[in-house]
Amino acid sequence: NAGVTQTPKFQVLKTGQSMTLQCAQDMNHNSMYWYRQDPGMGLRLIYYSASEGTTDKGEVPNGYNVSRLNKREFSLRLESAAPSQTSVYFCASSEASNPNYGYTFGSGTRLTVV
Amino acid sequence: AQSVTQLDSQVPVFEEAPVELRCNYSSSVSVYLFWYVQYPNQGLQLLLKYLSGSTLVKGINGFEAEFNKSQTSFHLRKPSVHISDTAEYFCAVKKGAQKLVFGQGTRLTINP
Numbered sequence: 001n002a003g004v005t006q007t008p009k010f011q012v013l014k015t016g017q018s019m020t021l022q023c024a025q026d027m028n029h030n031s032m033y034w035y036r037q038d039p040g041m042g043l044r045l046i047y048y049s050a051s052e053g054t055t056d057k058g059e060v061p062n063g064y065n066v067s068r069l070n071k072r073e074f075s076l077r078l079e080s081a082a083p084s085q086t087s088v089y090f091c092a093s094s095e096a097s098n099p100n101y102g103y104t105f106g107s108g109t110r111l112t113v114v
Numbered sequence: 115a116q117s118v119t120q121l122d123s124q125v126p127v128f129e130e131a132p133v134e135l136r137c138n139y140s141s142s143v144s145v146y147l148f149w150y151v152q153y154p155n156q157g158l159q160l161l162l163k164y165l166s167g168s169t170l171v172k173g174i175n176g177f178e179a180e181f182n183k184s185q186t187s188f189h190l191r192k193p194s195v196h197i198s199d200t201a202e203y204f205c206a207v208k209k210g211a212q213k214l215v216f217g218q219g220t221r222l223t224i225n226p
Contacts, residue, residue, distance in 0.1 A: 004157075033213070040123060042204060042218040043158075058213070090157060102148055103214055105157035 006106035021076040023091030032074035036087040120217035135190040137205030147188040148206040
């Protein structure tokens with residue numbers, strides 16, 4: 001089925017460990033996004049990529065890096081995980097120039113940092 | 115920058131009762147408005163959107179929302195809820211090609 005695929009679905013890290021969250025979309029969308037979801041705070045944008053080859057910071061970029069590997073894939077890296085990064089992470093994609101499409105979300109990665 | 119305020123963090127209602135989830139946004143220019151639903155342990159799904167035209171927008175699962183420009187609101191309504199409507203609901207606003215900005219979410223709990 002067409003959509004946004006995130007891996008892994010669950011992850012437990014120790015403080016200081018690194019990891020990469022993977023995201024791929026097969027809808028030929030130009031724009032991709034990484035959000036984190038925390039109770040009572042809604043979704044906050046970490047990084048986004050308006051098109052292949054470009055990335056920009058969102059609202060809460062500290063402690064993260066991203067790579068837009070190609071048009072399909074957009075990864076999020078935690079270089080040195082901290083307990084404050086315990087959250088649910090969502091990847092999304094869209095045709096940013098056309099609001100009719102809205103955003104399509106992946107099913108999320110639940111990350112716990114101990 | 116635009117912002118979105120969902121006035122209720124939690125809304126409990128009885129099954130078959132009507133419900134309204136409130137959303138206000140701040141923007142001095144035209145925006146696009148969305149409601150998303152998140153069922154437990156799932157990602158977000160689009161419920162409905164307002165881009166232009168009629169201020170009453172109908173979405174999936176019997177939900178509808180009304181765009182009120184003078185009150186900068188986009189409240190979500192359903193005349194009769196079902197247990198399966200238990201979820202978290204997010205209002206979001208987008209200005210042109212800019213990124214979606216989400217509200218804090220409203221957790222809807224349906225009691226039998």
